[in-house]
Amino acid sequence: MDLIQEFEQWVGEDTYIKQVSIDCVIFGFHDNNLKVLLPKLKLDEDLWALPGGYIGKDESVLNATRRILESRTGLVDIYLEQFGVFGELNRNSKDLVKTITNKIGVTTEEHFWVFDRFISLGFYALVEYSKVTPRLNNILDESCDWYSIKELPALAIDHDQIIQKGLETLRIMLDHKLAGFNLLGETFTMKELQKMYETILDKPLRRDNFQRKMLDMDILERLEKQYTGAANKAPYLYKLKTIK
Structure with missing residues (x-):
């Protein structure tokens, strides 16, 4: 055709x-x-x-x-x-x-x-x-x-x-x-999540305030650490909780 x-x-x-x-x-x-x-x-x-x-x-x-x-x-x-x-x-x-x-x-x-x-x-x-x-x-x-x-x-x-x-x-x-x-993969670090928010909102966010807000919302499930060679500095992975 x-x-x-x-x-x-x-x-x-x-x-x-x-x-x-x-x-x-x-x-x-x-x-x-x-x-x-x-x-x-x-x-x-x-x-x-x-x-x-x-x-x-x-x-x-x-x-x-x-x-x-x-x-x-x-x-x-x-x-x-x-x-x-x-x-x-x-x-x-x-x-x-x-x-x-x-x-x-x-x-x-x-x-x-x-x-x-x-x-x-x-x-x-x-x-x-x-x-x-x-x-x-x-x-x-x-x-x-x-x-x-x-x-x-x-x-x-x-x-x-x-x-x-x-x-x-x-x-x-x-x-x-x-x-x-929906812009992230199934799992992500808190840093990746914050960066996504900052990019969309086009402004910096305080790390401690952002993390507290996300955890207080009770929407995240914490998984194993994301090992990068330094175990004590490895960030935790998270995923969005399944809504029942």
Whole structure:
């Protein structure tokens, strides 16, 4: 199947709910850095966009989001939260989509449905960085890579605003839903946990206060020490307690 056939199949007018889309902010934590998974679009200019897609007429919003996330990460059962609806009057991707269709040689009618204004549902997803295998959308993408939240490339439409709103919501949910634990492996040290919190909140935290807070919450199970050669300095490993 060539790109034109893929495009025609991808935007089948009878397949999706019109004028509603999903944009996903996929967060990962690596080398003490909060990262976002971003595809680079097939354009003459350097421009990136959030992974996203449409909602099928025969699927729920949640299932559509899970499908999009799996197609981009190779993972299922990803932690996700809806955090906003984006539908400003000037929110228009017509010129961008037209440029992409021209780039791949697709000819469409002037009033083709993907040229219209879209209202987007924003979701953020938290993934374990090492388990993700970034996947391309062959129609749209030149590449798909991780970028630091502090060094984001040029983004299409209002996707920079969507990312910032997703980050703000994640910060609120850190304690409320213990969301950040989904960025870590099954086991972690207290130092790794604190660094993850500090990176997301973008501020330092007092070690003693942070450790006391985590232990007082009674959400962690302490495991064996993580031996690194010096037994007396080896940190304990922890994992999140199973909720019964």
